[in-house]
Amino acid sequence: MNRLGPTLLLSATLLLGTGTAQAALPVEATMFKNPQCGCCDEYARQLEDRGVTVKIVDNIEVGKIKQSIGLPYDLGSCHTLQMGDYAIEGHVPFEAVEKLFEERPDTRGIGLAGMPIGTPGMPGPKQGDWDVYQFRNGEAAHFMTL
Template identity: 75%
Template sequence: MKRLVPTLLVSSALLIGAGTAQAALPDAATLYKNPQCGCCDEYARQLEALGVEVAIVDDVPIGQVKERVGLPYGLGSCHTIEMGEYVIEGHVPFAAVERLFEEQPDTDGIGLAGMPIGTPGMPGPKQDDWNVYQFRAGEAQPYMTL
C-alpha cells in the first residue's frame, strides 16, 4: 500500500501534465490563405481537431498579411495564422505550436518555410528535419528542430 500512493500521485500528475499542452492553445485562430490551397484547409482541420476554432480568410492579398505581421523576407509559406498573441507561418508541426503557447516567449511568432512533406496538412512521410524559426520585427532566429 505504501508504494501504491506515490505511484498514484505520480500517475495523476502525468495525466494532468499531458492535458495542459493542448489546453494551453487559444480557442480560436484566423488562417489567411489563397483560395485554391487545399493543404491550408487540411492544416486548419487538424488544428480544429486540437480544439481550436479556425476562421479561414481567403479573400485578402496574402503578401500584405505577411508584411503586416512582420514575417522575415524569404521565410514564408502558403498560409499565415494569427492565434492568440502570436503568428504561425506555414505548416508548423503542432509540437512547436504547443511549445510556443506553453512557454510564451517574447516573439512575434514562429514559422516553417516552404511546404515540407510530412508536416500537418502536407501528405507523405517526413523526409528531413524541420527547422522551425521564431521571429520578431522581421528578424528570424532558430526556435526548434523536429
C-alpha cells in the same frame, strides 16, 4: 503505528504530479490564405481536430498580412495563422505550436518556411529535419528542430 497510510498518500501525490504539463491552445484562430490552396484547408481541418475553431480568410492579400506581422521575407509559406497573441507561418508541426503556447516566448510568432512534405496538411512521409524558427520585426532565430 501504521506508517503505510501516509506513505501511500505521498506516493499517490507524487504520481499525480508526474504527468506532462500541456498548455491549452487557444480555442479560435484565423487563417489567411489564397483561395485555391487545399493544403491550407487540410492544415485548418487538422487544427480543428485538436479543438481549435479556424476562421478562414481567403479574400485578402496574404503578402500584406505577412509584412504586418514582421515575417522575414525569405521565410514565408502558403498561409499565415493568427492564434492568440502569436502568428503561425505555414505548416508548422503541432508539437511546435504546443511548445509555443506552453513556453510563451517573447516573439511575434513561429514558422516553417516552404511547404515541407509530411508536415500537417502536406501529403507524404517526412523527409529530413524541419527547422522551425521564431521571428520578430523581420528577424528570425531558431525555435526548434523536429
